[in-house]
Amino acid sequence: MGGGSLTDQSQFLPLHTRALLHHTSANRVFAVVYLCAILALLYHHFLALLHTTTVVSLLFLLADAVLAFMWATAQAFRMCPTRRQVFIEHLQHVAKESDYPALDVFICTADPYKEPPISVVNTALSVMAYDYPTEKLSVYVSDDGGSQLTLFAFMEAARFATHWLPYCRKNKILERCPEAYFESNPSSWFPEADQIKLMYEKMRVRVETAVKSGIISHDYMNSKQELEAFSRWTDGFTSQNHPAVIQVLLECGKDEDVMGHTMPNLVYVSRGKGINLPHNFKAGALNALLRVSATMTNAPVILTLDSDMYSNDPQTPLRALCYLLDPSMDPKLAYVQFPQIFYGINKNDIYGGEARHTFQIHPTGMDGLKGPIYLGTGGFFRRKVFFGDPSETSELKQDHLGSKSIKSRVILASAHHVADCNFESQSQSQSQWGTKMGFRYGSLVEDMYTSYMLQCEGWKSIFCHPKRPAFLGNSPTNFHDFLNQTRRWSIGLLEVAFCKYSPITYGTRTINLLSGLCFAYYSFWPIWSIPITIYAFLPQLALLNYVSIFPKMSDPWFFVYIFCFLGTYGQDYLELILSGGTTQRWWNNQRVWMMRGLSSFSIGSVEYILKSIGISTFGFNVTSKAVEEEQSKRYKKGMFEFGVASPLFLPLTTAAIINLVSFLWGIAQIFRQGRIEDLLLQILLVGFAMVNCWPIYEAMVLRADEAKMPVKITLISIVLAWALYLASSIAF
Ligand SMILES: O=c1ccn([C@@H]2O[C@H](COP(=O)(O)OP(=O)(O)O[C@H]3O[C@H](CO)[C@@H](O)[C@H](O)[C@H]3O)[C@@H](O)[C@H]2O)c(=O)[nH]1
Numbered sequence: 100m101g102g103g104s105l106t107d108q109s110q111f112l113p114l115h116t117r118a119l120l121h122h123t124s125a126n127r128v129f130a131v132v133y134l135c136a137i138l139a140l141l142y143h144h145f146l147a148l149l150h151t152t153t154v155v156s157l158l159f160l161l162a163d164a165v166l167a168f169m170w171a172t173a174q175a176f177r178m179c180p181t182r183r184q185v186f187i188e189h190l191q192h193v194a195k196e197s198d199y200p201a202l203d204v205f206i207c208t209a210d211p212y213k214e215p216p217i218s219v220v221n222t223a224l225s226v227m228a229y230d231y232p233t234e235k236l237s238v239y240v241s242d243d244g245g246s247q248l249t250l251f252a253f254m255e256a257a258r259f260a261t262h263w264l265p266y267c268r269k270n271k272i273l274e275r276c277p278e279a280y281f282e283s284n285p286s287s288w289f290p291e292a293d294q295i296k297l298m299y300e301k302m303r304v305r306v307e308t309a310v311k312s313g314i315i316s317h318d319y320m321n322s323k324q325e326l327e328a329f330s331r332w333t334d335g336f337t338s339q340n341h342p343a344v345i346q347v348l349l350e351c352g353k354d355e356d357v358m359g360h361t362m363p364n365l366v367y368v369s370r371g372k373g374i375n376l377p378h379n380f381k382a383g384a385l386n387a388l389l390r391v392s393a394t395m396t397n398a399p400v401i402l403t404l405d406s407d408m409y410s411n412d413p414q415t416p417l418r419a420l421c422y423l424l425d426p427s428m429d430p431k432l433a434y435v436q437f438p439q440i441f442y443g444i445n446k447n448d449i450y451g452g453e454a455r456h457t458f459q460i461h462p463t464g465m466d467g468l469k470g471p472i473y474l475g476t477g478g479f480f481r482r483k484v485f486f487g488d489p490s491e492t493s494e495l496k497q498d499h500l501g502s503k504s505i506k507s508r509v510i511l512a513s514a515h516h517v518a519d520c521n522f523e524s525q526s527q528s529q530s531q532w533g534t535k536m537g538f539r540y541g542s543l544v545e546d547m548y549t550s551y552m553l554q555c556e557g558w559k560s561i562f563c564h565p566k567r568p569a570f571l572g573n574s575p576t577n578f579h580d581f582l583n584q585t586r587r588w589s590i591g592l593l594e595v596a597f598c599k600y601s602p603i604t605y606g607t608r609t610i611n612l613l614s615g616l617c618f619a620y621y622s623f624w625p626i627w628s629i630p631i632t633i634y635a636f637l638p639q640l641a642l643l644n645y646v647s648i649f650p651k652m653s654d655p656w657f658f659v660y661i662f663c664f665l666g667t668y669g670q671d672y673l674e675l676i677l678s679g680g681t682t683q684r685w686w687n688n689q690r691v692w693m694m695r696g697l698s699s700f701s702i703g704s705v706e707y708i709l710k711s712i713g714i715s716t717f718g719f720n721v722t723s724k725a726v727e728e729e730q731s732k733r734y735k736k737g738m739f740e741f742g743v744a745s746p747l748f749l750p751l752t753t754a755a756i757i758n759l760v761s762f763l764w765g766i767a768q769i770f771r772q773g774r775i776e777d778l779l780l781q782i783l784l785v786g787f788a789m790v791n792c793w794p795i796y797e798a799m800v801l802r803a804d805e806a807k808m809p810v811k812i813t814l815i816s817i818v819l820a821w822a823l824y825l826a827s828s829i830a831f
C-alpha cells in the first residue's frame with residue numbers, strides 16, 4: 100500500500116483533524132449543578148412572591164429570570180467545543196496548484212474619513228500578495244462612500260503593488276501588509292527594502308495629503324484612462340445619490356509586476372445609490388459585489404473582509420482549501436470562518452475590545468455543532484451558498500464568462516448594470532436579493548443574520564483558528580465609539596431576536612436545539628441590560644431606604660446567591676484564561692460588560708423599539724478607524740476616553756453616583772446600627788459595583804485632561820440620581 104497513488108496516500112495524510120476540548124465533561128457536569136442552583140433560586144423568588152408581591156420583588160424575579168435565560172442559552176456553547184487543526188502540507192496530495200479554485204476577495208469600505216483609504220489599501224495589498232496562484236486571485240473593493248479619494252488611493256496602490264508583490268514573494272515575507280511590515284522593523288532587511296519603503300512612504304503621503312486637502316492632483320495621473328475615471332464625479336454626485344462607478348485598476352493577464360509576472364485583478368466598485376432607495380448598508384454592498392464579480396470572474400470561493408482587516412498570514416487561503424477541497428467534506432459546508440483578532444489593543448484591554456468570547460471561545464463552541472456564526476470578516480464562502488439551500492445548488496457554471504477581458508465594453512456594461520441602485524427592484528427574480536439570495540437584509544448585524552438564515556437552510560460552517568492570526572483588525576480605542584458600536588449591534592441583534600424566524604422558536608427547531616440556542620444567546624444579547632440595570636440601581640436604592648433585600652448571612656439562601664455569583668464568574672474567568680487571556684483582561688472585560696449593559700444595550704434596545712414601531716430609523720453608523728495622536732497616547736496608558744457630552748455616558752455616571760452614596764450610607768448603617776447580618780450581601784454587591792465604577796469616578800473628579808467626563812454629564816447625573824432616590828423613597 101505504501102507506494103500507492105496520490106489519492107491512496109491522501110487517505111492517510113489528513114487535511115484536518117478535530118477534537119473535543121478537554122474541559123467539555125467538566126462543563127456538562129457543572130451545567131447540571133448550576134442548573135439546580137438556578138432552579139432553587141427561582142423557587143425562592145416564587146415563595147417570596149407568594150408571601151408578598153411588590154414591584155421590587157417582581158423586578159428581582161425579572162432580573163434573575165433573564166439571567167437564567169441567558170445562562171441557559173450560553174450553555175449551548177459549552178456542550179461540545181471543538182478544536183481543529185489543518186495540515187497545509189498535505190494539500191498537495193489532494194490538489195495541484197492548477198486545480199485550486201479561483202478566489203474573489205471582497206473588501207468593504209464606507210467612509211474615507213472614518214476608514215482612512217491608506218488602511219483600506221493596506222488590507223488590499225496584504226491579500227493581493229497571498230501565496231495563491233495570481234491568475235486565480237481577484238480583489239474587489241466596495242466603496243460605499245463613493246469617494247474619489249478612495250479611488251485615487253487604489254490607483255496608487257495598483258502601481259505600488261507591482262513592486263510590493265514580487266518583493267514579498269522573492270523574499271518570502273510573512274507580513275504582507277506594508278504598514279505592518281515596515282512598522283515591525285524587520286530583522287532581515289533585503290537589498291531593495293529601503294527603496295520599497297521609500298516608495299510606500301511616498302504613496303502614503305500622497306494619499307493622506309489628498310484625504311486631508313480633499314484635492315486630487317492631476318500630476319499623479321499616469322494615463323488618460325485614470326483621468327477619465329474621475330470624470331464620473333459630476334455635479335450632484337453625492338455618496339448617497341450617484342450612478343455606479345466601476346473601474347478595473349489591474350487586470351490579470353494584461354498587467355504585470357516589475358519582474359514580468361502577471362498581477363491579480365483589482366477592481367474598484369462603488370455601487371449606485373438613489374436618495375430614496377434602501378441600500379441595505381453592508382449587506383447591500385456585498386450583494387452588489389457578488390453580482391459585479393459574477394460578471395467578471397465568478398470565482399467559486401469568496402473571501403469577505405472589512406476595510407481594516409488585513410491579512411497577517413499569506414497561507415490563509417490554503418488553510419481554507421484544506422476544508423473546501425477535501426473530497427470527504429460534507430457538501431453542506433458553506434464557509435470557513437477565521438476569528439476576528441485585533442492589533443493595537445492596550446496591555447490590559449480596557450474596553451474588552453478583544454472580545455475573546457465572541458470571536459474565539461463561542462465560535463469554538465459552535466464549531467462542534469453546525470458551525471460558527473459568520474463574523475462579518477474573514478469568512479471564505481462557497482459562492483453557490485448565496486443562491487439557494489444545499490439541495491438546490493450545484494457547482495457554478497463558468498462558461499458564460501468566455502475569455503473576454505474584464506475591461507471589455509460588454510463586461511463593464513453588465514457590471515454597471517448589476518451595480519445599479521434599481522437593479523434589485525427591477526424584476527421579481529432580482530427582488531430575492533437579501534431574502535433568498537445573497538447576504539440577508541433586515542438586520543444591522545447582517546453577518547450574524549446571514550449565517551443564521553444559512554444554517555436554517557441546512558448549510559454548515561467551520562471555524563479555523565490557527566496560532567498565527569490569519570487577519571488583524573482595528574478595535575475602537577475610544578470609549579464612545581465602542582459604546583456606539585455595541586449600540587448598533589444591539590439594534591441589529593434584537594431585529595434577529597424578534598424577526599419572523601426568531602432563533603429561540605424557529606432556529607431551535609430548524610437547525611437543532613443547541614445551535615438555535617447559540618443564535619438565541621447572541622440575538623438576545625441586549626437583554627442583559629435588564630438584570631444589569633436592575634442590579635445597578637435597585638439594591639442600592641433599597642439600601643438608601645433602610646430596606647434589606649437579600650437573605651441574611653445565617654440563611655442558607657445566602658449561600659445559593661454566593662454560589663451563583665462565584666460559579667458564573669469563576670467559569671467565565673477559567674474560560675478566558677484557558678483560551679490564553681490574562682486576569683487583568685478578564686477583569687476589564689467583565690467591567691465593560693456591565694457598562695455596556697447599562698449604556699449601549701439598554702439605549703440600543705430602546706432604539707430598537709422606536710425603530711420597530713416606526714418612530715425613528717437607525718442606520719449603519721460606521722466605526723471610526725482614524726485615531727488622533729493624543730487619544731492614542733491616553734489609550735496606551737489605559738485611560739478611559741470620555742470627552743464628549745454623550746447620553747450614552749449618563750446611565751454610567753448616574754449608577755456610579757448612586758452606588759457610591761449607597762455604599763457610604765450602608766457602611767454608616769453597619770457602624771451605627773450593627774446591621775451587618777442583613778445588609779452584608781447588599782453591601783458586597785454595591786462595593787463590587789463601585790470598584791467597577793472606578794474609571795468613571797476618576798473621569799468625573801480626578802482627571803483634568805480633555806477626555807475627562809464633561810461637567811455637564813456629571814451635573815445631569817447628579818440630578819438624575821437625586822430624582823431616582825426621591826422616587827424610590829415612595830416605592831419602598
Ligand atoms: O453602509 C455600509 C456600512 C458599513 N460598511 C462596511 O462594513 C464594515 C464593518 O463596519 P464597521 O464600522 O467596522 O463595523 P464593526 O461594528 O466594527 O463590525 C462588526 O459588525 C458588523 C455588523 O454590525 C459587521 O458587518 C462587521 O463585519 C463586524 O466586524 C466596514 O468595512 C464598512 O466599510 C459598508 O460597506 N457599508
Ligand SMILES: [Mn+2]
Pocket residue numbers: 405407573722
Ligand atoms: Mn470593524
